[in-house]
Amino acid sequence: MNNHDKAPVTVIGLGLMGQALASAFLRAGHPTTVWNRTASKADGLVAQGATQAASAAEAVAASPLVVVCVTDYTAVRGLLEDTPDDWEGRVLVNLTSGTVDAARDMAAWAESRGAAYLDGAIMAAPDAVGGDAWIVHSGPRSAYDAHEPTLLSLGSGARHLGDDHTLTPLHEMAALSLMWNMLNGFLHGSALLRAAGVDATAFAPIAVKGVETVAAWLTGYARQVDDGEYPVLDSTLDGHVAAMHHLVEASESLGVSAELPNLIKAIAGRAVAKGHGDEGYAVLVEQFAKP
Numbered sequence: 001m002n003n004h005d006k007a008p009v010t011v012i013g014l015g016l017m018g019q020a021l022a023s024a025f026l027r028a029g030h031p032t033t034v035w036n037r038t039a040s041k042a043d044g045l046v047a048q049g050a051t052q053a054a055s056a057a058e059a060v061a062a063s064p065l066v067v068v069c070v071t072d073y074t075a076v077r078g079l080l081e082d083t084p085d086d087w088e089g090r091v092l093v094n095l096t097s098g099t100v101d102a103a104r105d106m107a108a109w110a111e112s113r114g115a116a117y118l119d120g121a122i123m124a125a126p127d128a129v130g131g132d133a134w135i136v137h138s139g140p141r142s143a144y145d146a147h148e149p150t151l152l153s154l155g156s157g158a159r160h161l162g163d164d165h166t167l168t169p170l171h172e173m174a175a176l177s178l179m180w181n182m183l184n185g186f187l188h189g190s191a192l193l194r195a196a197g198v199d200a201t202a203f204a205p206i207a208v209k210g211v212e213t214v215a216a217w218l219t220g221y222a223r224q225v226d227d228g229e230y231p232v233l234d235s236t237l238d239g240h241v242a243a244m245h246h247l248v249e250a251s252e253s254l255g256v257s258a259e260l261p262n263l264i265k266a267i268a269g270r271a272v273a274k275g276h277g278d279e280g281y282a283v284l285v286e287q288f289a290k291p
Contacts (some may be wrong), residue, residue: 005029006028006029006030006031006150007030007063007064007065007147007149008030008031008032008064008065009025009030009032009033009063009065009066009067009150010035010059010060010062010063010065010067011025011033011067011069012034012035012056012059012060012066012067012068012069012070012080013069013070013075013079013096014035014036014038014045015041015069015070015071016126017095017126017129018036018069018070019044019045019126020126020129020130021067021069021129021154022034022045022050023045023048023129023130024129024130024153024154024155025150025153025154026045026048026049026050027130027153028130028150028153030153031051032049032051033050033051033052033053033058033059033062033063034050034052034053034059035053035058035059037079039052055082056079056082056083057082057083057084060080060083060087061084063090064089064090064091065091065093065147066090066091066093067093067095068093068094068095069094069095069096069122070096071096072096072097073094073096073098073099073102073103073105073106076094076096077106077109080092086114087110087113087114087115088114088115090114090115090116091115091116091117091143091146091147092110092116092117092118093118093120093147093151094117094118094119094120095120095122095135097121097169097172098169099169100166100169100170102169103119103165103166103168104165104166107119107139107165116139116142116143117139117140117143118137118138118140118143118144118165119137119138119165119166119167119168119169120135120136120137121135121136121168121169121171121175122134122135122154122155123135123136123157124155124157128155129154130153130154130155131155132155132156132157133154133157134155134157134158134159135151135154135155135157135158135159136158136159136160136161136171136172137151137158137159137161137168138160138161138163138166138167138168139163140163141160141163144160145160148160182211184260185260186207188251188256188257188261189207191256191257192250192251192254192256195254195255195256196254217233220233221281221282224280224282225282225285230276230279230280230281230283231279231280232278232279232280233280234280234281235281236277236278236280237268237271237272237276237277237279237280237281237283238277238278240268241265241268241277244264244265244268245265247261247265248261248262248265267284267287267288268287271283271284271287
């Protein structure tokens with residue numbers, strides 16, 4: 001199949017992620033138009049076969065599918081304000097990170113210009129784009145379906161979450177919460193071991209195995225959260241709190257910050273004080289669900 005058989009696409013914003021997106025479209029055979037305020041960022045993509053637009057307006061006019069990935073939604077609006085008011089027949093896919101309110105406002109902006117709007121989030125690093133990257137979208141299902149073959153060029157995990165544009169930033173923030181909590185746990189554990197003269201590289205294989213073990217619990221935890229019932233699977237919350245106390249003591253005895261384990265212990269302690277000590281760990285979702 002040659003490039004003329006593939007749908008054309010435009011990529012606006014050529015940072016590390018934007019370049020990865022454009023490269024993935026090119027590798028999949030899509031005629032790809034690119035634009036960035038710093039024109040030299042397009043040089044490598046032009047060498048791969050991309051067409052460099054002279055302006056954002058020209059970039060938008062080049063394709064029925066326009067993908068934007070920049071620093072934030074304010075930057076998106078700044079780049080697109082000078083494009084024509086009439087976007088009729090075009091789909092704008094915004095893969096920029098942002099808030100629920102920003103996604104809602106961006107959808108209204110796009111729709112006021114006749115564009116269908118998909119809010120998207122890339123759940124992967126740039127080097128995974130075009131491979132097994134998960135890229136989620138929310139907005140009109142018809143717009144997603146019309147361009148799904150093209151969007152799948154960015155990652156085999158491309159999927160539609162629903163018609164509500166705010167579902168994407170909500171899922172992205174939930175995934176970031178998961179990521180930072182996992183990384184902070186690893187880094188705190190590494191600090192504990194470093195205080196005892198153990199290298200983080202020696203801890204890493206054990207940490208990976210621990211993450212895999214916990215990952216296997218998530219489907220069961222999800223069912224508990226949805227059912228609102230929290231049976232004990234491994235230990236009661238009381239048992240977990242006792243172990244949390246040990247982690248606090250170990251941190252303090254080694255001269256390592258106990259701030260993180262103390263925070264976790266405080267949250268769990270509130271649940272115990274409300275009478276949930278004999279339930280499973282997933283009952284903590286009720287604490288996180290409150291202001």
